[in-house]
Amino acid sequence: xxxxxxxxxxxxxxxxxxxxxxxxxxxxxxxxxxxxxxxxxxxxxxxxxxxxxxxxxxxxxxxxxxxxxxxxxxxxxxxxxxxxxxxxxxxxxxxxxxxxxxxxxxxxxxxxxxxxxxxxxxxxxxxxxxxxxxxxxxxxxxxxxxxxxxxxxxxxxxxxxxxxxxxxxxxxxxxxxxxxxxxxxxxxxxxxxxxxxxxxxxxxxxxxxxxxxxxxxxxxxxxxxxxxxxxxxxxxxxxxxxxxxxxxxxxxxxxxxxxxxxxxxxxxxxxxxxxxxxxxxxxxxxxxxxxxxxxxxxxxxxxxxxxxxxxxxxxxxxxxxxxxxxxxxxxxxxxxxxxxxxxxxxxxxxxxxxxxxxxxxxxxxxxxxxxxxxxxxxxxxxxxxxxxxxxxxxxxxxxxxxxxxxxxxxxxxxxxxxxxxxxxxxxxxxxxxxxxxxxxxxxxxxxxxxxxxxxxxxxxxxxxxxxxxxxxxxxxxxxxxxxxxxxxxxxxxxxxxxxxxxxxxxxxxxxxxxx
Amino acid sequence: xxxxxxxxxxxxxxxxxxxxxxxxxxxxxxxxxxxxxxxxxxxxxxxxxxxxxxxxxxxxxxxxxxxxxxxxxxxxxxxxxxxxxxxxxxxxxxxxxxxxxxxxxxxxxxxxxxxxxxxxxxxxxxxxxxxxxxxxxxxxxxxxxxxxxxxxxxxxxxxxxxxxxxxxxxxxxxxxxxxxxxxxxxxxxxxxxxxxxxxxxxxxxxxxxxxxxxxxxxxxxxxxxxxxxxxxxxxxxxxxxxxxxxxxxxxxxxxxxxxxxxxxxxxxxxxxxxxxxxxxxxxxxxxxxxxxxxxxxxxxxxxxxxxxxxxxxxxxxxxxxxxxxxxxxxxxxxxxxxxxxxxxxxxxxxxxxxxxxxxxxxxxxxxxxxxxxxxxxxxxxxxxxxxxxxxxxxxxxxxxxxxxxxxxxxxx
Ligand SMILES: Cc1cc2nc3c(=O)[nH]c(=O)nc-3n(C[C@H](O)[C@H](O)[C@H](O)COP(=O)(O)OP(=O)(O)OC[C@H]3O[C@@H](n4cnc5c(N)ncnc54)[C@H](O)[C@@H]3O)c2cc1C
Numbered sequence: 001x002x003x004x005x006x007x008x009x010x011x012x013x014x015x016x017x018x019x020x021x022x023x024x025x026x027x028x029x030x031x032x033x034x035x036x037x038x039x040x041x042x043x044x045x046x047x048x049x050x051x052x053x054x055x056x057x058x059x060x061x062x063x064x065x066x067x068x069x070x071x072x073x074x075x076x077x078x079x080x081x082x083x084x085x086x087x088x089x090x091x092x093x094x095x096x097x098x099x100x101x102x103x104x105x106x107x108x109x110x111x112x113x114x115x116x117x118x119x120x121x122x123x124x125x126x127x128x129x130x131x132x133x134x135x136x137x138x139x140x141x142x143x144x145x146x147x148x149x150x151x152x153x154x155x156x157x158x159x160x161x162x163x164x165x166x167x168x169x170x171x172x173x174x175x176x177x178x179x180x181x182x183x184x185x186x187x188x189x190x191x192x193x194x195x196x197x198x199x200x201x202x203x204x205x206x207x208x209x210x211x212x213x214x215x216x217x218x219x220x221x222x223x224x225x226x227x228x229x230x231x232x233x234x235x236x237x238x239x240x241x242x243x244x245x246x247x248x249x250x251x252x253x254x255x256x257x258x259x260x261x262x263x264x265x266x267x268x269x270x271x272x273x274x275x276x277x278x279x280x281x282x283x284x285x286x287x288x289x290x291x292x293x294x295x296x297x298x299x300x301x302x303x304x305x306x307x308x309x310x311x312x313x314x315x316x317x318x319x320x321x322x323x324x325x326x327x328x329x330x331x332x333x334x335x336x337x338x339x340x341x342x343x344x345x346x347x348x349x350x351x352x353x354x355x356x357x358x359x360x361x362x363x364x365x366x367x368x369x370x371x372x373x374x375x376x377x378x379x380x381x382x383x384x385x386x387x388x389x390x391x392x393x394x395x396x397x398x399x400x401x402x403x404x405x406x407x408x409x410x411x412x413x414x415x416x417x418x419x420x421x422x423x424x425x426x427x428x429x430x431x432x433x434x435x436x437x438x439x440x441x442x443x444x445x446x447x448x449x450x451x452x453x454x455x456x457x458x459x460x461x462x463x464x465x466x467x468x469x470x471x472x473x474x475x476x477x478x479x480x481x482x483x484x485x486x487x488x489x490x491x492x493x494x495x496x497x498x499x500x501x502x503x504x505x506x507x508x509x510x511x512x513x514x515x
Numbered sequence: 516x517x518x519x520x521x522x523x524x525x526x527x528x529x530x531x532x533x534x535x536x537x538x539x540x541x542x543x544x545x546x547x548x549x550x551x552x553x554x555x556x557x558x559x560x561x562x563x564x565x566x567x568x569x570x571x572x573x574x575x576x577x578x579x580x581x582x583x584x585x586x587x588x589x590x591x592x593x594x595x596x597x598x599x600x601x602x603x604x605x606x607x608x609x610x611x612x613x614x615x616x617x618x619x620x621x622x623x624x625x626x627x628x629x630x631x632x633x634x635x636x637x638x639x640x641x642x643x644x645x646x647x648x649x650x651x652x653x654x655x656x657x658x659x660x661x662x663x664x665x666x667x668x669x670x671x672x673x674x675x676x677x678x679x680x681x682x683x684x685x686x687x688x689x690x691x692x693x694x695x696x697x698x699x700x701x702x703x704x705x706x707x708x709x710x711x712x713x714x715x716x717x718x719x720x721x722x723x724x725x726x727x728x729x730x731x732x733x734x735x736x737x738x739x740x741x742x743x744x745x746x747x748x749x750x751x752x753x754x755x756x757x758x759x760x761x762x763x764x765x766x767x768x769x770x771x772x773x774x775x776x777x778x779x780x781x782x783x784x785x786x787x788x789x790x791x792x793x794x795x796x797x798x799x800x801x802x803x804x805x806x807x808x809x810x811x812x813x814x815x816x817x818x819x820x821x822x823x824x825x826x827x828x829x830x831x832x833x834x835x836x837x838x839x840x841x842x843x844x845x846x847x848x849x850x851x852x853x854x855x856x857x858x859x860x861x862x863x864x865x866x867x868x869x870x871x872x873x874x875x876x877x878x879x880x881x882x883x884x885x886x887x888x889x890x891x892x893x894x895x896x897x898x899x900x901x902x903x904x905x906x907x908x909x910x911x912x913x914x915x916x917x918x919x920x921x922x923x924x925x926x927x
Contacts, residue, residue, distance in 0.1 A: 233569075234532075234535060234536070234569045235572070238574075258569040258570060295533070299536060300536035300537075392572075392576075393570055393572040394570050394572060396570060397567055397571075397578050397579050398579070401578055401579050401581060404555075405555050412561075413566065413569070415566070445569070446538065446569075451540050497539045500541065
């Protein structure tokens with residue numbers, strides 16, 4: 001039995017943000033996710049810390065909100081952010097009337113915008129298509145989802161919150177129209193956990209309709225708008241590059257850590273768990289990439305994945321319900337909507353605006369609980385970001401340089417040393433190598449685990465004192481998960497890599513028949 | 516889609532960085548790297564090349580000094596089965612490193628052989644004495660970071676250019692241009708004379724234009740801008756001949772590689788002059804073997820009854836021409852050549868001269884030196900000058916350019 005004042009369902013950016021905010025305002029809080037944290041849409045997003053430029057023409061209030069939150073996240077989450085800056089460039093395929101609209105839109109939304117000549121753009125990003133004609137610089141950035149979400153979760157923990165990852169909510173309890181808690185099932189052990197909570201926030205993203213149903217609030221429809229992204233094996237650009245045109249498919253290239261990610265697309269998914277990759281969308285992204293960076297289609301693609309945007313279609317909601325929220329996200333007050341008290345649903349929005357969404361949600365909760373407590377999440381930095389220095393691509397190379405000869409290198413692509421790996425394993429205390437991957441970016445480089453993951457399995461075996469069959473299955477499970485993202489883009493260099501990896505794992509280790 | 520009709524080629528310089536995409540981490544480069552195997556200070560070509568490159572953001576902050584322990588020998592690129600331009604990636608990253616940190620005085624001096632040559636030639640006697648003096652060398656090591664034991668060449672006291680100016684080459688209908696390089700000019704003018712004699716013996720008129728350094732030592736010491744200036748100037752001096760269709764023949768494998776490839780591939784010099792000169796440039800053994808293949812080489816070789824160990828320098832691989840000296844040796848009766856199967860002698864241009872790298876360089880060359888020593892030959896042969904000095908230093912055996920053996924066998 002877990003007792004708390006607030007239960008937050010969903011450990012994506014939104015839920016982690018709500019949990020942190022509630023905990024910082026002094027509520028005892030429990031955060032629950034069916035998987036590990038940030039494995040839903042948050043762990044599958046594009047990595048762009050929006051300046052708002054993308055919405056400057058279509059949706060200025062949303063653009064302004066992005067810019068405001070961009071500033072806030074730079075203050076509190078520096079360690080998760082790379083200050084890459086962003087460019088909006090016009091290629092020959094883009095509407096020549098758009099740049100003027102863009103420029104005035106940015107100014108209206110308060111986005112600092114600088115007009116750049118073609119020569120200056122090519123000086124900054126020499127790989128871009130030389131046929132572009134001018135563009136703009138805006139303060140876009142790249143942001144690491146896992147660092148941010150875990151940063152929020154650890155901060156919440158410092159304020160007394162409990163984090164229950166790998167716990168699926170299977171029932172939401174009500175008594176006389178008031179929500180009182182929920183039942184969670186431990187996804188690893190199968191054990192049931194009863195959670196008693198005076199207030200429940202449903203922050204379960206594309207699954208928010210399902211969770212609302214558990215509380216008997218029917219009819220919240222969240223349409224999953226699926227988009228795919230492809231990670232290229234190194235940074236083709238060092239600045240976020242957007243096409244200066246009406247937002248469409250494949251028009252943003254985001255340099256994040258050691259890769260650059262092209263995205264994205266938007267089609268309605270077959271339900272919230274659908275992450276299948278349509279082949280035609282891969283082709284589309286590669287062709288759009290070619291327009292930005294000549295040679296793109298011949299460059300090495302590492303991996304493709306899909307995530308779904310939660311788009312709320314709620315017939316019951318009227319304008320009055322949305323007074324406090326921007327058009328960009330949906331805060332559903334179930335007291336007003338369904339007569340169910342102490343239950344809010346927060347979904348939609350963007351990663352960039354999660355903090356704001358959390359603030360608005362917790363404000364509303366305070367209103368319901370009749371208490372006034374102010375929000376400080378925009379000022380207090382996350383645990384690893386107190387230094388206010390943005391993350392820098394060379395950081396791992398610099399760190400490695402200091403320990404070259406006294407620490408073994410395990411993951412060669414992402415420069416992860418043995419000591420770093422062991423301490424992450426000790427902290428996470430998991431049998432799942434994928435948890436370690438998200439913590440350290442283990443196996444996320446060009447060889448996709450080909451050379452590090454058997455080493456990491458051996459180390460996990462000793463750190464967790466696994467028996468050999470548990471270690472073998474951890475390895476196999478990891479490989480099978482990786483394969484899903486590699487298979488759809490098997491061509492060129494990555495195909496060669498996959499062959500070599502296959503010889504190692506099937507040929508040498510016969511990994512599918514290890515017992 | 517319309518765009519596909521007129522694809523734009525990616526940037527030329529980008530094909531080098533972009534080649535990191537081909538790395539499948541097979542580690543063949545690391546097993547072949549003579550330096551990674553000799554010192555833990557160098558994390559290896561795969562590490563500093565395709566791996567570390569992903570962490571370089573083009574900004575002005577290179578954190579990995581260990582990169583400087585790459586000698587630039589180029590073996591990694593040659594052995595890579597996937598076509599990753601490892602050595603080239605490393606050279607560029609190293610240049611950037613020094614660009615940010617400032618190039619040490621020592622590297623600036625070592626990188627300008629013409630300057631040293633011009634200043635020291637008139638005072639060769641005292642300079643050579645000083646460079647052979649242990650106290651002076653100790654001082655140089657402390658002040659300038661050149662290792663006290665490192666094999667510095669001796670100044671000849673005269674230049675090859677002054678000899679060439681007074682040497683009338685017979686007028687024939689076949690002309691070659693001789694690119695002698697700095698070391699022949701200041702340190703080994705005899706080699707230049709022998710090369711000219713061998714070419715003339717084969718019926719060529721040999722033109723020796725005024726010429727300056729090719730910029731290679733500057734490049735390998737990280738001064739790319741200065742190196743570009745030098746290679747352009749050299750190409751300017753040689754281009755008129757190239758345009759007339761005259762082959763440009765060189766006795767220095769590394770300097771001719773600069774003209775053939777490195778100016779373009781590493782320094783990004785795309786001038787048409789450099790291109791023209793590069794296309795017409797030949798290593799001298801490569802040139803003679805081509806003649807032989809066409810049946811045009813004089814084969815009036817006298818027997819040389821001796822056993823000679825031969826070391827093919829690592830930069831020679833960059834030429835993609837095999838080991839032409841070996842084929843030429845095969846034409847000399849009674850000459851027994853023992854090819855030593857060691858990739859690198861350790862000197863790598865000016866690398867092994869440096870205080871902090873001398874020991875590494877000697878340990879890289881160790882097996883080569885020992886093998887040569889054991890054979891107790893009269894001379895050893897090697898195409899590259901700095902390698903010859905290193906071999907002589909490490910094994911005590913005088914080492915000569917292959918041309919010298921041809922010269923002797925021709926009885927010139
Ligand atoms: C393709 C794509 C690209 C994007 N790119 C960007 C971008 O570049 N920049 C940006 O700012 N935004 C971007 N977004 C938007 C952004 O990713 C999302 O708005 C944001 O991540 C949503 O976070 P969330 O926490 O609301 O949802 P999620 O991250 O999906 O979190 C919901 C969580 O609820 C959990 N859950 C579900 N059911 C249960 C249950 N029964 N019990 C317990 N837990 C449950 C899930 O496991 C999940 O972890 C992108 C979205 C997509 C689809």
